[in-house]
Amino acid sequence: ALLRHDLDTALRENQFELYYQPIVDAVSGQICSVEALVRWHHPRHGMVSPGIFIPIAEQTGQIIPLGRWVLEQACRSLADLHAKGERVYPVAVNISSLQFRRDGFLDEVRRILKETGLPPELLELEMTESILLGGAEEAIEMIRILDGMNITVAIDDFGTGFSSLSYLRDLPIHKIKLDRAFIRNILTDHSSAAIVQGIIAMAHHMGLAVVAEGIEEREQQLDLIRRDCDMLQGFYFARPMPWEDLLTLPNPLP
Numbered sequence: 001a002l003l004r005h006d007l008d009t010a011l012r013e014n015q016f017e018l019y020y021q022p023i024v025d026a027v028s029g030q031i032c033s034v035e036a037l038v039r040w041h042h043p044r045h046g047m048v049s050p051g052i053f054i055p056i057a058e059q060t061g062q063i064i065p066l067g068r069w070v071l072e073q074a075c076r077s078l079a080d081l082h083a084k085g086e087r088v089y090p091v092a093v094n095i096s097s098l099q100f101r102r103d104g105f106l107d108e109v110r111r112i113l114k115e116t117g118l119p120p121e122l123l124e125l126e127m128t129e130s131i132l133l134g135g136a137e138e139a140i141e142m143i144r145i146l147d148g149m150n151i152t153v154a155i156d157d158f159g160t161g162f163s164s165l166s167y168l169r170d171l172p173i174h175k176i177k178l179d180r181a182f183i184r185n186i187l188t189d190h191s192s193a194a195i196v197q198g199i200i201a202m203a204h205h206m207g208l209a210v211v212a213e214g215i216e217e218r219e220q221q222l223d224l225i226r227r228d229c230d231m232l233q234g235f236y237f238a239r240p241m242p243w244e245d246l247l248t249l250p251n252p253l254p
């Protein structure tokens with residue numbers, strides 16, 4: 001209840017900030033895009049992790065205004081930089097299933113693109129497989145529409161959900177993001193490695209790119225390059241950071 005009240009205040013008083021984490025080409029290390037990750041500067045508790053407040057916001061429904069703020073903020077900052085002719089990267093925004101499945105989500109995306117003037121090619125949306133719960137047909141149709149708008153859609157935390165593989169056939173998505181649980185043990189656990197290998201092969205047969213998350217060491221990068229993974233993300237390359245700090249990173253990253 002305390003956090004719920006604090007979240008209301010935070011929404012009103014703009015206590016949130018977006019950080020960005022690079023996603024790199026596996027082989028070259030060139031930054032391909034960045035993922036926007038929300039941060040909460042709580043006046044008394046300091047930085048509160050989204051791992052804590054996102055699940056609460058999902059329970060209370062506050063994820064709707066919060067998710068809208070994140071999408072607007074990401075699009076507006078990016079559109080401003082783009083308009084000034086500065087170097088930009090496509091930004092991937094996490095969309096909670098509740099937000100996606102709520103009436104008017106597509107209209108909200110259209111409105112934000114129109115108001116900010118952001119080229120849709122610079123926006124990516126990350127959602128988990130749970131968008132399919134409670135009506136796969138409708139979700140598939142919405143993704144088709146997003147695809148038609150030239151917005152890239154990625155399936156986040158792939159392999160951890162309820163995951164009927166058959167839906168992959170029907171979804172016009174472009175990317176899957178391998179959950180970091182698979183990457184954590186990839187060097188030591190034969191089964192994790194086999195799952196990763198299998199998912200990459202399957203995705204490539206379907207024309208999908210694969211991003212591996214949670215890369216923390218060089219050996220994991222090398223292993224994933226060997227397994228033909230397309231893109232990598234993790235603390236080994238860079239932590240989530242304010243946009244200004246992205247510009248000081250070497251590109252390619254190590």
Ligand code: G
Pocket residue numbers: 036037038049050051054067070094095096240
């Ligand atoms: O870095 P990290 O601690 O930033 O994020 C923890 C969790 O919170 C992850 O599962 C991430 O997907 C989620 N998350 C971070 N930012 C957002 C956001 O803007 N919207 C949603 N729905 N989830 C987010």
Ligand code: G
Pocket residue numbers: 021037094156157180213214215216233234235236240
């Ligand atoms: O659920 P989602 O994939 O959106 O979550 C992104 C989360 O993963 C964020 O909390 C981000 O800070 C975290 N993250 C990114 N790279 C790494 C990493 O290399 N190791 C760990 N442990 N977490 C990471």
Ligand code: MN
Pocket residue numbers: 035094126156
């Ligand atoms: Mn994500």
Ligand code: NA
Pocket residue numbers: 156157158177178179180213
């Ligand atoms: Na993920």
